[in-house]
Amino acid sequence: MTYAPGDRVRVSARSHQGHHRTPGYLKGRTGRVERVRGSFTDPETSAYGGDGRPERRLYLVGFAQTELWPGYPGAATDRLLADVFEHWLEPA
Amino acid sequence: MHDHDHDHAPITSDGEPPAAVRARALERLLVRRGVVSAEDVREGIDWLVSRTPADGARLVARAWIDPEFRLRLLADARAAALETGLDPGSAPVVVAVENTPEVHHMVVCTLCSCYPRALLGPPPAWYKSLAYRSRAVSDPRGVLAEFGLELPAHVELRVLDSTADVRYLVIPARPPGTEGMSEDELAALVTRDSMIGVAQPVAPAAASA
């Protein structure tokens, strides 16, 4: 499943033992694809001696802060953006 | 829970942390066995100490003066850096993001300490601290207040968590009263903290005070 800017996506809430770069505070959260970053080596395999191939697609995904944190003390329009791998995203 | 973290190893009685002794022993061992070369390690140290925020500041100043360069910097930060004689390398990818009257960016790496070292040098200790990493995402305006920066409520605060092989350089907003300043003069106003997004650049009156 590939995504394009504007797509609503949910970050998988699956548990993953071992090295991965999807922060816990984003798991299960819904956001919007802002940019397609391209393909990068997969840290989940290169962290264990692999060469990180096949590469995985990476996206800049944006989230409303008020949807990430109960009682978020900032402005309603504040956003949080993170680079998330395609295999951690689902259509929302 | 441990309520502070520190960036420095405890000092032993002879003034040197055990880690220092261990690090040097590791280097000796690895060099002796040919796993790494002493020359390569020296060059690595030279590179680390040669990178400073002045490199990033030059990019910002040029972007402030030259609208076409600004567009090139936003489109491809590495290509733009190469124009100034600086090569941040192909990996990790550096992306420049621009502050405007409506949007302010702030950068963090909640998972470790990813930082655009090739353009700014080593990150400050606070950037790597557990306190910053935890609160920059959940209470960024509170963190900015600690840094003495209060953003108006109508400004969208965008926090960028550097979770993958992309590093972010913030192009802060050009301060008012800087018309006619040279690139060097402008670069002197661009602080490291303004390129991380926890501060604004220095105002010209303050700089000349």
Add this chain to the structure above:
Amino acid sequence: MHDRGGWHDHSPIDRSEHELADWELLVDALVGSLDRRGVMNVDELRRGIESMPAEAYERASYYERWLSSVETILLEKGVLAPGELDAEVRTG
């Protein structure tokens, strides 16, 4: 333990500047050299840090974590033999 986003940490951010000590620059450069030689990559460095016991992670300084990780990974890969670094510390 390493996945800190959103943790409740109300300690003030210590903004004092710290010059990197020589040994810290050395550790950083060693990691770079190991990476260039294809011995250990940065994803392995991160994985090694993340595998530290929680108490050790919190107690260690930034570059102590790096050093600990390098030892862990190099031991795992057989580049270092168990006890070899301790011996070098004693005799070096």
